[in-house]
Structure formats: structure tokens, C-alpha cells
Amino acid sequence: MKAIEIKNAYFSYDRDPILRDLNLTVKNKEKITIIGGNGVGKTTLIKIIVGELKLDSGSIKIFEEDFNKNILKKIGYVPQSQKENLYTFPITVKELVTLQLYDSLGKFKIPRKEHYHKTMVLLKEMNLEKYADYPIRELSGGLRQRVVITRALVNEPDILIFDEPTSGVDESSKAQFAKTIEELNEKFEVSIILITHELDWVMNNLKMDSIYELKKGGLVNVSI
Numbered sequence: 001m002k003a004i005e006i007k008n009a010y011f012s013y014d015r016d017p018i019l020r021d022l023n024l025t026v027k028n029k030e031k032i033t034i035i036g037g038n039g040v041g042k043t044t045l046i047k048i049i050v051g052e053l054k055l056d057s058g059s060i061k062i063f064e065e066d067f068n069k070n071i072l073k074k075i076g077y078v079p080q081s082q083k084e085n086l087y088t089f090p091i092t093v094k095e096l097v098t099l100q101l102y103d104s105l106g107k108f109k110i111p112r113k114e115h116y117h118k119t120m121v122l123l124k125e126m127n128l129e130k131y132a133d134y135p136i137r138e139l140s141g142g143l144r145q146r147v148v149i150t151r152a153l154v155n156e157p158d159i160l161i162f163d164e165p166t167s168g169v170d171e172s173s174k175a176q177f178a179k180t181i182e183e184l185n186e187k188f189e190v191s192i193i194l195i196t197h198e199l200d201w202v203m204n205n206l207k208m209d210s211i212y213e214l215k216k217g218g219l220v221n222v223s224i
């Protein structure tokens, strides 16, 4: 089963094409990395995958279906840690993860016992149980990243996308992240797409199935 299949994709914001005849296949449970310099279109590609932007031409299928609302539930997104505004808002780990269940919270959007239960089961699996009632802003960078990953997992996605997960993260948090990636793949059987500019770190610390470089609008295989 193919998790993602993009064929002959073209996209431009105005005149200059950002994606030019881009092709990508990600199989179920496969782990891939996409590298590329500043401004080559990595974020644009993510936005295409999550349906935020539409291709000018070409096709994209997620689990062999065209884009539809249900597909979004299959994709978990872990944004860049610096872009997360988790520092000012006084919210606990348990609340942050549970709020991600928004769609299933019913009319009044108030989490019930079953929602918190789901969160606690997952926090346990991620070894974060003891931090459930901690305010998120009091956690170290590495733990906070683990919480954000847990949040992305709570809707049971089949694909997890990481946007620059190691940028602005200290060495020990990076090592912790590498362990988490291996666990995720085994425990939750998700496909992983990791966007980064740290090719050396990925090569030395992660077991990826493929690494691609986004350049001139297309993806080129980087030999591992």
C-alpha cells in the first residue's frame, strides 16, 4: 500500500514555479527524509501533502485516495519547535494532547473522561505519564518535543510529518528524538517524512529508507 503518491506535480505561487514535475512515492511504514536549502519549497511540499495548497497540475494521492477531509486525520504534523507558541499559554501536557481530539469532542468542545483516558494511554506509551499534569512550558525542550509528537499521534495517524525537528534543539534532545523516531515506527507503524537541512545528523543518527533532496522543483535521490 502506498501512503503517498505524487505524480508530475507542478506548483507556483505566482510566476516562478516552486515544484516542477515532482514525483514522490512513500510506502506504508516507510521512513524518508527530504533535505533542501532555504526557500527551495520544503514547506510548500508539506502544504500540498496536507491539502492546504492545491497543485497547478499533476496528482497527489494519500492511501490511494484523492484529497478529502478524512485524509487529514491520517496525517499527523509536528511543527518546528520554535514555531510552537507553547511558552506563554498555561496549559498542561494532558490538556494540550487532549485538545487535539477537537473534532471528536462534540458540540460543546469539552473533553470528557474517555478523551482524557485516550490521552493518558498514549502518554503512558510515550513514557510521559508522570508529566501529564505539568504545565507544558515547564518542560525541557526534549520533553516538550515528545509531547508535541504525542499530540500528533492522538488521532492515530498513518503518516507523521516532522518539520525541522532538530533545529534549535540541544544535543541531548536530538539524541532523544532519534530514539523516539525508531520507537514510533515500531510501536505505531506510521510512515515518517522528515524535513531537515541537517543531512549529516540524519545520516549518522537515523535509519531512513530513503533520503531525497528537493532541488530545482524536483526530488533527487541522495545515496545513503
Ligand SMILES: Nc1ncnc2c1ncn2[C@@H]1O[C@H](COP(=O)(O)OP(=O)(O)OP(=O)(O)O)[C@@H](O)[C@H]1O
Residues within 6 Å of the ligand: 013, 014, 018, 036, 037, 038, 039, 040, 041, 042, 043, 044, 045
Ligand atoms: N504564500 C507565498 N506567496 C508567494 N511566495 C511564497 C509564499 N510562500 C512561500 N513563498 C516562496 O516560495 C519559495 C519556497 O518557500 P518554502 O517556504 O516552501 O521553502 P522552504 O524550503 O520551506 O524554505 P525554508 O527552509 O527557508 O523554510 C520561497 O522562495 C518563498 O519565498
